[in-house]
Amino acid sequence: MRGLKLSARHGLSLAMLLPALACADPASATVDGPTAAVAVKAINFLQPKPGKPTPITIVADSGQSAAGDAIKTALGADVTATVVNSGNDLAGAVAVIVVGGVDVSAKAAAGQLIIGDMACMEAGKCALAVERQASGAAKYHVNTAALAKAGVSFDKNFQMLVTAH
Amino acid sequence: MKKYVLLSATALIAVxxxxxxxxxxxxxxxxxxxxxxxxxxxxxxxxxxxASLRIISAADIKASGLDNLPDILSRYSGLDVLRWGTGAADVAIRGYNHGHYGRLLVRVNGRQVFNDHYAMVVWNTLPVALSEIKQIEIVKGPVGAIYGFNAVAGVINIITVNPLYDETGTVTLRAGNNDKREANMVKTLKLGDSLGLKLSAGYKEADEFQRGKLTTAERNRLRDMEANHVSASGLAQVADNIQVGVELSRSYSLQDNYTTTNTYYAIDYVARAAKLDVDVDAGNVGLLNLSVYRNWLDFNYLGLGTASDARLTVAQVSxxxxxxxxxxxxxxxEYRRSEMGRWPTPGGRISADIFAGSLMxxxxxxxxxxxxxxVRVDNFNLGYDGAAMTPRLLSEFDTxxxxxxxxxxxxxxxxxxDTLRFTYGLANQLPAMFELGGFYGAGTVGNPELKPASITSIELGYDHALPVINGSFGITAYRQQTKDVKATTGGTADRILVNGTLTQTFINAGESSSWGMEADIRGAVAGGFTYGASYTWTDIDDNLTINKGPLPTRPVYYEKASPKHKLRGNVGWTSGALSADLGLTWQSGRYQLRPGAGAQTGFLIPTKIDSYTSGTASVAYTFSTGTEVRATATDFLRASTPTTSVLETERRVYLSLSQSF
Structure with a gap:
């Protein structure tokens, strides 16, 4: 037990150091084709799991349709993607990828996962954003309030690996 | 407040x-x-x-071209392999390696394959074909609070493909020099979306190494290696939030072990295991797991004609x-019960019941x-049932x-x-059942009062991703201390009074400490090339209460038994269907104890193993049909390399033919 007490003291010392080290916001991410291709992998962890190919709608602002098409091209065979403008209906899509500053949060159906850039996620207009790192690793960011509002839930193992905001 | 919203939402949808x-x-x-x-x-x-963690992927295993786990593990920093023969090897993390190394916990899909009876891993009895391994996770440093006793140098978790998520099918045939022959097969089968099955089976044999300085008695005890395994497992989604898994396995190995008494024995092992897992997503109550398994091990020392058995039962809820x-x-x-039939003189059974609780x-x-x-607390209760073990009193086993x-x-x-890591660990190395009283022979008896060794470690690590070379660099430095080092029985000079009788027994024998460092770099460059290099420094200082004379009498000799320096490097290349891998290792000299003869009978002689360089190479071609033809050579720089002071590791060359289906 003496060892445990000593160990606890080590742990407390570490705890006191932590606030001083906390800093740095994640780099902002932009939804482009490669980022979207990573982001839609989160669909594999939705509960309940959707069937494949999974229908996805890409919503692009006017003037952003080329970016929308680039995203559509980058997505794999596990999804069927459609590019629409913000005036269109989103019904039937399991996930919605937002390009630019479009806000579809008010018109998204229950259970739809809205994917956007970091600013969109932090503002609560999107539920999920992906930060791709130079090493090739990916970091998934989720807005918990947006997820709850949309009634979207992930597999618990995946949920423990994401960064919640 | 908002942080709880996600959890509430999850609970609602958990069904x-x-x-x-x-x-x-x-x-x-x-x-x-x-x-x-x-x-x-x-x-x-x-x-x-x-933690200082290294994950070996299925692709790494395949690219190495190697045919056994110890050879694969020997490619990584901080790991030290003593190969005793074609079948037997001990794998250590951060030094202290010896015959029947007991500081490393090894698990396959969460089931302990470390054998409590002798505190050792018989790698040949792991019921796994290399082609079914998803990844090997190596944690360096003590992780006792997660795994309990014996995860003191680290833990190796071997994860195989999951039959509910992964699909694989491979048949492999191998043949090589030393009359090596091997065949193994792995196949997963999905029955709908809710049931996955996996079957794995294999057989291998090879002649034992011949070169090396062995006594006539030892050489007469050697046998050629033979091993086989069969395992079947299934995972079922029995409800939307419940999975049930079952694993059954049997494996056999005949191999020549270099034991803690510093001599060879041919031993045959039969290991069997049965495991049940139930996993439940219980909403906001969490992810529940119930794991129950039993390991059976029969062992027979062929040269002595003495056999016994051990059994481990574990029930864990998390x-x-x-x-x-x-x-x-x-x-x-967790509840665990470990038992062992008294050996080599039968007539009793020693057991240990352990109740444990942990919080992370x-x-x-x-x-x-x-x-x-x-933090984890283990409550240990020793028991003994059977005939007297004079001079021990039966009441002494009520520990x-x-x-x-x-x-x-x-x-x-x-x-x-960039990642910086600072860790502290305190873990306990439980004596083997053998040492606590499972061993009972002429003039020698176990010690039920032998204390667990206590290991503390403090460690600082730094990892840096190097996107410019599509790779990474990492360095870890540590300080480790071991108190109450266990010492195996020595000669007659080491007899102590046990209830009034001079007896050879196991004791705690002081302390040992070490400094160490591991540095790794790895990356990939254009043209299909990958590379890796590592340096391992291990410096051990023993402060023992034994072996104070001019020559050791008890087989504990850590500070000179671990090589101080190890350099490793490997280069891989892939171009279309063709791939190749080359690995080189250099390590500094080390010592190993050998029993003295003549005037030195009763003493153990530190025997120098010179520094050496060894290499492995593999080249493969994969046809569009999924057929792979591969040639591999291990320790190929010379006909045989003295990697220990006994049997030399001979060059092995083999051809592998694999077919995916």
Whole structure:
């Protein structure tokens, strides 16, 4: 037990150091084709799991349709993607990828996962954003309030690996 | 407040939940790096783990071209392999290696394959074909608070493909020099969306090495290696939120072990295991796991004509709860019973009942800092049933003790490319059942009062991603201390009074400490080339209460038995269907104890093993039909290399033919 007490003291010392080290916001991410291709992998962890190919709608602002098409091209065979403008209906899509500053949060159906850039996620207009790192690793960011509002839930193992905001 | 919203939402939808066990393949694909539970018990991407962690992927295993786990593990920093023969090897982490090394816990899919009876791993009895391994997770440093006794140098978790998520089918045939022959097969089968099955079977044999300095008695005891295994497992989604898994296995190995008494014995082992897992996504109650398994081991020392058996039963319940977005806890309770039939003189059975409880708390302090703590308490109760073990009194086997283990770690990521890690660990190495009283022979008896060795470690690590070379660099430095080092029986000079009778027995024998460092770099460059290099420094200082004379009498000699320096490097190349791999290792000299003869009878002679360089090479061609033809050579630089002071490791050359289906 003496060892445990000593160990606890080590742990407390570490705890006191932590606030001083906390800093740095994640780099902002932009939804482009490669980022979207990573982001839609989160669909594999939705509960309940959707069937494949999974229908996805890409919503692009006017003037952003080329970016929308680039995203559509980058997505794999596990999804069927459609590019629409913000005036269109989103019904039937399991996930919605937002390009630019479009806000579809008010018109998204229950259970739809809205994917956007970091600013969109932090503002609560999107539920999920992906930060791709130079090493090739990916970091998934989720807005918990947006997820709850949309009634979207992930597999618990995946949920423990994401960064919640 | 908002942090709890996600959890509430999850609870509402839990009825429709799936995937209680981890889908390593899908998670690695999503996160772009391997995912592990080895460091804390909760899923983490490898770079977040508060431990010195190395994950060997299925692709790494395949690219190496090697045919056995110890050879594969020997390619990584901090690991030290003593190869005793074609079948037997001991794998150590951070020094202290010897015959029947007992500081490393090894598990296959969560089931302990470390054998409590002699505190050792018989690698040939692992019921696994290399082609079914999803990943091998190596945690360096004590992790007793997560795994309990014996995870003192580290833990190796071998994860095989999951038949519910992964599909694989491979048949492999191998043949080579030393009359090597091998065949193995792995196949997964999906029956609908809710049931996956996996079958694995294999057989291998090879002649024993011949060169080396052995006594006539030892040489007469050698046998050629032979091993086989069969295992069947299934995972079923029995409800939306419940998975049930079953594993059954049997394996056999005949091999020549270099034992703690510093001599060879041919031993045959039959290992059997049965395991049941139930995983439940219980909504906001967490991820529940019930794991129950039993290992049976029959062993027979052929040269002595004496056999016995050991049995391990484990029942574990755990709950992994994400309290909110920043805090995750894992609560575990465990009961385990280890038994062993008295050996080599039968007539009794020694047993240990262990009740344990542990708590892990992971705190995400900020986006770039995490702080993890884990504590575990083990209550140990020794028992003995059978005939008297004179001079021991049966009342001496009524031993009880309580030991605590602790792990703490901070991971700080100042940038997306840099990770700093500081960890502290306290773990306990339980004596083998053999040492506590399972051994009873002429003039020698176990010691039920032998204390667990206590190991503490403090460690600082730094990892840096190097996107410019599509690779990474890492360095770890540590300080480790071992108290109450266990010492095996010595000669007649080491006899002590046990209840008034001079007896050879096992004792605690002082302390040993070490400094160490591991540095790794790896990357990939244009043209299909990959490369890796590592340096391992290990400096051990023994402060023992034994072996004070001019020559050792008890077989404990750690400070000169571990090579101080090891350099490793490997280069891989792939171009279309063709691939090749070359690995080179240099290590400094070390000593190993050998029994003295003539005037030195009763003493152990430190015998120098000179520094050496060894190499492995493999080249493969894969046809469009999924057929792979591969040639591999190990220790190919010379006909045989004195990697130990006994049997030399001979050059092995073999051809492998694999077919996917």
């Amino acid at each position: 429709g939940a799936q995937a209680q066990t981890i889908n390593y393949t899908a998670l690695q694909d999503a996160f772009g790096q391997p995912v592990t539970t080895s460091a804390t018990g909760k899923p983490q991407v490898a770079s977040d783990a508060p 709950d992994l709860i994400q309290l909110d977005t920043d805090h995750t806890v894992k609560i575990t309770s 708390w992971d705190w995400k302090v900020s986006d770039n800092i995490s702080f993890t703590n884990a 009880k003790l309580t030991k605590g283990s602790f792990n703490s770690g901070v991971v700080y990521k100042p940038t997306s490319e």
